[in-house]
Amino acid sequence: MSTPNERDEVFVALPDLALGLLPAAEAERLMSIVATSQSLQAELASLRGASNALAHGVPAAPIAADRKAAMRERLMTRAVSVKLDSAESTSTTRTPTGTTVTTPTFSATLKLEPRESRSTPIIREVQIPARLSLVQRISPFLAIAATVAFGLAVFRLQDIMQQRNDAEDALRVATVEATRTSAQLAISDSLIAAMSGANVRVVDMVSTKKLAPGAKMFWDRVANRWTMVTHDLPSAGEGRTYQLWLVTARAEKISAGTFNTDARGRAVVQATYVLAARDLAAIAITEEPTGGSPQPTGTILVAGAATQ
Amino acid sequence: MAGGDESALGALYDRWADAVNALVVRIVRDEAEAEEVVEAVFWQAWQQAARYTTDRGAPGAWLLAMARSRSLDRLRALRRRRDEQPVDDSVFDNQPAVGDPLSELDANERASRVVSALQHLPDEQREVLELAYFEGLSQTEIAERLGLPLGTVKTRARLALRKMRDRLDALREVEA
Numbered sequence: 282m283s284t285p286n287e288r289d290e291v292f293v294a295l296p297d298l299a300l301g302l303l304p305a306a307e308a309e310r311l312m313s314i315v316a317t318s319q320s321l322q323a324e325l326a327s328l329r330g331a332s333n334a335l336a337h338g339v340p341a342a343p344i345a346a347d348r349k350a351a352m353r354e355r356l357m358t359r360a361v362s363v364k365l366d367s368a369e370s371t372s373t374t375r376t377p378t379g380t381t382v383t384t385p386t387f388s389a390t391l392k393l394e395p396r397e398s399r400s401t402p403i404i405r406e407v408q409i410p411a412r413l414s415l416v417q418r419i420s421p422f423l424a425i426a427a428t429v430a431f432g433l434a435v436f437r438l439q440d441i442m443q444q445r446n447d448a449e450d451a452l453r454v455a456t457v458e459a460t461r462t463s464a465q466l467a468i469s470d471s472l473i474a475a476m477s478g479a480n481v482r483v484v485d486m487v488s489t490k491k492l493a494p495g496a497k498m499f500w501d502r503v504a505n506r507w508t509m510v511t512h513d514l515p516s517a518g519e520g521r522t523y524q525l526w527l528v529t530a531r532a533e534k535i536s537a538g539t540f541n542t543d544a545r546g547r548a549v550v551q552a553t554y555v556l557a558a559r560d561l562a563a564i565a566i567t568e569e570p571t572g573g574s575p576q577p578t579g580t581i582l583v584a585g586a587a588t589q
Numbered sequence: 590m591a592g593g594d595e596s597a598l599g600a601l602y603d604r605w606a607d608a609v610n611a612l613v614v615r616i617v618r619d620e621a622e623a624e625e626v627v628e629a630v631f632w633q634a635w636q637q638a639a640r641y642t643t644d645r646g647a648p649g650a651w652l653l654a655m656a657r658s659r660s661l662d663r664l665r666a667l668r669r670r671r672d673e674q675p676v677d678d679s680v681f682d683n684q685p686a687v688g689d690p691l692s693e694l695d696a697n698e699r700a701s702r703v704v705s706a707l708q709h710l711p712d713e714q715r716e717v718l719e720l721a722y723f724e725g726l727s728q729t730e731i732a733e734r735l736g737l738p739l740g741t742v743k744t745r746a747r748l749a750l751r752k753m754r755d756r757l758d759a760l761r762e763v764e765a
C-alpha cells in the first residue's frame with residue numbers, strides 16, 4: 282500500500298512518467314505506486330494521451346508518390362513472401378520430403394535380411410528342404426527386384442515433389458507480381474481520378490527563372506485532393522528538400538508537404554486539404570532545409586496564380 | 590492483419606504512411622533515413638499485429654508510438670555517428686501558424702488542435718516539451734542542453750504537459 286504522501290509525490294511527477302523522462306528504475310518505482318490508485322491511473326492515462334497527441338502536431342511530410350508506391354510494394358511483397366514461406370514450412374512437416382522418403386526405403390531394404398535369416402528356422406521346423414532351396418535361390422533376385430522397385434518409386438516421387446516445388450515457386454512469383462500490379466493499378470487509378478475528375482481545377486505553375494522547371498497542380502475540389510506533378514526540377518541538394526505551399530487570399534502560407542524529384546526532375550505529390558475555392562490565391566514551391574519549414578524561407582522556384 | 594491478411598497491411602499503410610512519415614521526418618530530420626524507419630515501422634506492425642490489443646490505444650496511436658520509438662532509436666544512432674553533434678533546432682523554432690494537410694479531415698482537426706494547444710504554451714515550456722518528445726532527451730540532458738537547473742526543467746515539463754492536456758480537453762468540449 283502507498284501512503285498519501287507518496288501518492289502526492291507521484292501525482293506531481295506523473296508528467297515525467299507520461300513523457301518517458303525518467304530512468305527505468307525510478308519509473309518502475311512510481312508505477313508501483315500508480316498501480317495502487319485509480320485516480321493516479323486515470324491522471325496518467327490522460328497525460329499520456331496529451332503526450333501522444335504531440336505526434337499529430339508535426340508539419341505534414343507526405344512521401345513522394347513514386348517512393349510511397351515503391352515502399353508499399355516492398356512491404357506487400359515481403360508480407361506475401363513470408364506468408365508463403367510459413368505455409369510451405371508448415372506443409373513440409375506434414376508431407377514427407379525426398380529425404381524422409383529415402384530413409385524408409387533403405388530401412389525396408391535392410392529389413393529383408395533379418396526376414397530372410399528368420400525364415401531358416403521356420404523352414405527347418407516344417408522340413409521341406411527342396412522348397413527351401415528354391416526360396417534361397419530366388420531370394421537375392423527378389424531383394425534386388427524390390428530394391429529396384431523402391432528406387433524407381435522414390436525417383437518418381439522425387440520427380441513429383443520437384444514438380445510441386447516448381448509449381449509453388451511459379452505461384453509465389455505470380456502472386457507477388459499480381460500484388461505489385463494491383464498496387465500499381467490502384468496508384469494509377471488514384472492519380473487518374475485526381476487529375477481528370479469533373480471537379481478538378483488545374484493550376485499551371487511556371488518557373489521564376491528562364492529555365493525549364495514547371496509543374497501542374499490538379500485540385501479536386503470535391504474530394505479536397507491535391508495532386509502536383511513537376512517536370513525538369515533538379516533534385517534538391519544535400520540537406521535540402523522542396524516544399525509545396527498553398528497561398529491563401531489572406532497571404533497565409535500553408536505547407537502541403539515536402540518532396541524531392543527523381544533523376545529526371547519529376548515528382549508527384551498528393552495531399553488532402555480542405556480549402557474553399559475562393560480562398561486559394563497561388564501555389565508555390567520553395568527549397569527548404571530537410572524536414573521542411575513552418576513558413577517559407579527559401580526563394581520561390583516555381584509558382585502559379587489561382588486565377589480561374 | 591493479425592490473421593496474416595496482407596491487404597490489411599496495405600490499407601493500414603495507405604491510411605497512415607504520410608502521418609508516420611511526418612512524425613519520423615520531424616524526429617530524424619533526414620528524409621532518406623526517415624524512409625527506412627517508416628518501412629521498418631510498418632513491418633514491425635505487420636509482425637506484431639497478433640499482439641496488438643485495444644488497450645494499446647487506437648491503431649493509429651499504436652503505430653505512431655512505434656514510429657516515435659524507432660525514430661528516437663535512429664536519432665540516437667545518428668548522433669553517435671555524427672560524434673554527438675547536436676541537431677540544429679532553428680528550423681522548428683515555431684509551429685506552423687495554420688494546420689498542415691494530413692491524410693484526411695479528422696487528422697486535420699487533430700493537427701489543428703495540437704498546434705493550437707502548443708501555441709498556448711509559453712515558449713520556454715514548449716521548448717522543454719518538444720525536446721522531451723521529439724528528441725527523447727532525459728530531464729538531465731535537457732537541463733544540460735538549455736543550461737538550466739534540473740528543477741526548472743522538471744517544473745517546465747510538468748506544467749507544459751498538464752496545460753497541453755487541459756487545452757486539448759477544452760477544445761474537445763468546445764467541439765462537442
